[in-house]
Amino acid sequence: MEFIASRKCLDKIHESETYLRENPVKVQSSLIFQANTDIGQYLSQQSNLGRILDSHTLKMILDKVMNVKRKSEYNVKIPSDRNQTFHLEGICSLPSGQVIVADHSNKKVKLLDKSYNVSGHCDVSGHPSDICQITSSEVAVTLYGEGVQFISVSNGQLVNGRKFKLPLVATGIAHHLGALYITSGTALYHYNMTGTLVKKLYEDTGGACAGKCIVNIFEY
Template sequence: MATSVDSGHSGSDLVKDYVCGGCESRQIYESADYFCATCTKFFCRKCIDPHDQIYANHSKYGRGETYKWPLTKTMEDLLLKCDVHKDKKLKMFCQDHSQLCCTDCAFLCHRQCTNVALIFESAKNLSMDMQQLSNKLQTIVDELNKFKITKEASMQSVEESCNEKLLEIQDLRKKINAALDALENTTFKELDEIRTTLLTSLKKDIDNGNKLKDDLQTLREAVNGLCDKSKKELEFIASRKCLDKIQESESYLKENHVNVQSSITFRANTDIWQYLFKQSSLGRIVDSMQSLKLKMNPDQVLTLMRTSEYTVSIPSDTCQNYFISGICSMPSGQVIVADFHNKKVKLLDQHYNVSSHCDVTGKPWEICPITSSEVAVVFNKDVQFISVNNGKLVNGRQFSLKHDVKGIAYHQGALYITSGTTLFQYSLTGSQIKKLYEDVSRCWRGT
């Protein structure tokens, strides 16, 4: 039986290597590079030379023909090990359940079965094409590798989408902060204007009061100076002036109550904080894969109820002969269309009015959704990603292919792109995964 040693591969316990028999006898564990079928022994590159000098006619196989090498003991033990009872070896096969069994399995689970036989008896008359089985295993391995690639691409898409949404959330927070700052500044301005008005009015009252007080004091000094002077004319004039000034002062005091203290009050706009207090988040986070799934019977017959026409023209259009070559609906209710002749992608609101647009470098053919806020548009040999950011279309990453691009679809992390006669599968980064189909009998002709 061949012996084995771990080759250093950490990806799987099944990856084992063979040990050179000559080196192993000297307690040196060197990986084997050849197997001699005549000697039934393994040799490394150093040990194969003296072997060939003595046994030049022996049949030996290198690593390029490992399928002719015997199984390692590790691999054989792995195949014989019961998947349920790890310390037991497989001994029987239950035809009723098409299941390999160890003695414990046979006793515990298959006692009532009528077609349980020893494995060597079941294998006597069984013809097995191991090469076909190997090919099928490799096919499944290839499919799993593709599955891994698409899921990794989906993970990358999720991370990119999450980062984009994080920036959008932060941008929304900045806008809310800016709006609150503007409200605060406006309120501060109103406060300052009222303060200035009140202070100006109060200062004017103080100035007027001081003037009246000064006039009264001056008249009082004059009146005191006229006492016992027997100057009737001056006394008459002084008395009239005093009475007029007293009347003026009393009227002024009556109009301006001295016991009322000026102050400023603030009545908060409670609608703002009450509205914010009622909100659970800054917005709704949607899983685009879930939102794009159609919850309907695939065999259901759809009936057209009505049709409507809308215009997508905007002032910057250079061509009035419109050809909408692609269209897709977003989870938000918005619609994105590809305007072929004007080399534009346009965003329509829920009333189908053009709310935003962006230019592309070629005439767009097809458009498909990638996430809840991102689409992919194709033109010439290019794929252009476009995002909806705060109600605006924004050009994102772009990559070019070696063939024309006439159609595009997205499914489970992968892009499906057609040149018109050939269908390809691509990753989101523009790496070709495989060619799915090619129609060599036709030549596609576009506009």
């Protein structure tokens, strides 16, 4: 659901940029936003808001604000895969239209072309658990029990870059303005790009599982 929303946003951004290039004339305009009261009412009833959401709760919220009109299935198996059962724990769409997926089962990160065919891959030292975009050609991948691996796209291939260790089992990662937001089993942390802890943002002392995280990049 996160991937679909991201792709739709990118399409709208590209459409807007194309329109602005073709229509450079400055005009006076104003926008009025009207809140969707149905969404607000639903979110106000969720006791889990204000804490780390589990995947089931997040799916329920996304189901309220998004409608999936169609879906397609693609095969990401390559000859060097040892496991026949795939657990794709993370997915990231690049501005180029390429997609990068984290293959947890085979300890691989795979690059898909615009037709979602595997066009490249790289092996990683641990089981990848999540992935996020850093730049237009670089992503960060959490390796379960090991740390964070940076991977770049170069000449149509994936290349392993620098890596830093973490004193926790990282399950989720997100990036915004040079900050990394990483989840463990029960907490959400803010790290910088060199792997230094800035601060712990949240912890559920009740032992609830903290899975993936999403950063809201919109300003109000």
